[in-house]
Amino acid sequence: MPVLMRARRRDEEHRTATPLELFFDLCFVVAIAEAGRQLAHALAEGQPGHGITGYLMLFFAIWWAWMNFSWFASAYDTDDPLYRVVTLVQMAGVLVLAAGVPRAFTHSDFTVIWFGYLVMRLALVTQWLRAAHACRGAERRTALRYALGVTVCQIGWLGLLALPKGDVPWVFVVVGPLELAVPALAEREQQTTWHxxxxxxxxxxxxxxxxxxxxxxxxxxxxxxxxxxxxxxxxxxxxxxxxxxxxxxxxxxxxxxxxxxxxxxxxxxxxxxxxxxxxxxxxxxxxxxxxxxxxxxxxxxxxxxxxxxxxxxxxxxxxxxxxxxxxxxxxxxxxxxxxxxxxxxxxxxxxxxxxxxxxxxxxxxxxxxxxxxxxxxxxxxxxxx
Structure with missing residues (x-):
């Protein structure tokens, strides 16, 4: 039986990164390498506008995926089997995202990246719902707001697939700030216990x-x-x-x-x-x-x-x-x-x-x-x- 996902203490002593977190980080090496490679190719071909814009969008997706996991894990890492399995699912989503970087950069085709994000975000929502199940009061409401906010933003990223390729930057302009606003809105009543x-x-x-x-x-x-x-x-x-x-x-x-x-x-x-x-x-x-x-x-x-x-x-x-x-x-x-x-x-x-x-x-x-x-x-x- 999985343990209850109780929040860890902010004043916990000797709190350090876990092997699972280090493993999670390594999955981003592929995505970062692909984004950098595509940037170098575009700039070398004399396409600075396309290269810089594409790099900023793709690196935002990479960075924000890492941020979502890292701050959640700082507050709720239980390191039980269920937590590990869900985290491994998130890592699979990161690798799917990395595989989609070249097509997104060269053809503005974000289908693979969106699917990789979907895998990661569904796993993250599962983690927040699990935390909500173990919590009460304001802490429970914070976890539920996170789950709702992540879900709404993931729906917003459908614009990458539904809108013309020329409008892709506008999707980032609109949905990106919404993503950044989710933590502030979710924690307006009570802060999570990140360390x-x-x-x-x-x-x-x-x-x-x-x-x-x-x-x-x-x-x-x-x-x-x-x-x-x-x-x-x-x-x-x-x-x-x-x-x-x-x-x-x-x-x-x-x-x-x-x-x-x-x-x-x-x-x-x-x-x-x-x-x-x-x-x-x-x-x-x-x-x-x-x-x-x-x-x-x-x-x-x-x-x-x-x-x-x-x-x-x-x-x-x-x-x-x-x-x-x-x-x-x-x-x-x-x-x-x-x-x-x-x-x-x-x-x-x-x-x-x-x-x-x-x-x-x-x-x-x-x-x-x-x-x-x-x-x-x-x-x-x-x-x-």
């Missing part, structure tokens, strides 16, 4: 997943270029700069003990939603490095400046958004507060360095880390960079 340290760890682990995919994409691009051209000298600045960017991104993100900031939904929701550009830009860095490699050998239909921007713009966006939603809460004094905003502007300036732009951006990112460490040591505060 600050646990949810911060979950976001950190997904950041590692995204940065790992960036490294993988860049490595494949460099390897393919070497196999075809055997010109190591032309690739070294891109490979080295890209590696420095990813290493610096890791350092910048994980230097802050953010769980201390997550005291209630007011802070946590803004922080959680703000990770859409954080995750999206981190994954886009890998696509940008692919484009920079292709442009170096004349395989991309865009200028050296545009290819450089494909790396520097997402890198600068990552630094700026990490500061805005994450790092600034632990800064002390104007000097520390200005490090990341100024560095993001300097990374954008590196775009004008042409084929040396990736290396220049990587050096700026490393300089950002060095300055942050120096300021921290001098001021005697917690490590913030």
């Amino acid at each position: 600050p340290h646990h949810i911060a760890e979950r976001y950190g682990l997904f950041t590692i997943i995204v940065l790992g995919e960036t490294i993988a994409a860049a490595t494949v691009a460099v390897q393919s270029a070497l196999d075809e051209n055997d010109e190591l000298s032309a690739l070294l600045p891109i490979a080295g700069g890209g590696l420095l960017l990813v290493f610096a991104a890791y350092w910048i993100y994980f230097a802050v003990p953010i769980h201390l900031h997550l005291r209630s939904n007011r802070q946590a929701f803004l922080w959680g939603y703000g990770h859409y550009p954080v995750f999206g830009s981190a994954a886009a860095i890998g696509a940008g490095i692919e484009i920079a490699v292709e442009e170096t050998f004349g395989k991309a239909h865009l200028s050296a400046f545009a290819a450089a921007a494909c790396v520097t713009v997402p890198a600068a966006l990552f630094m700026a958004t990490v500061w805005l939603i994450h790092s600034r809460h632990q800064k002390r004094g104007p000097a520390q507060q200005l490090v990341l905003p100024v560095s993001s502007l300097l990374v954008l300036v590196c775009t004008f360095a042409g084929r040396w732009a990736v290396l220049a951006a990587g050096l700026v990112a490393c300089g950002t880390v060095a300055v942050g460490v120096a300021l921290t040591s001098r001021q005697g505060t917690a490590l913030v960079e």
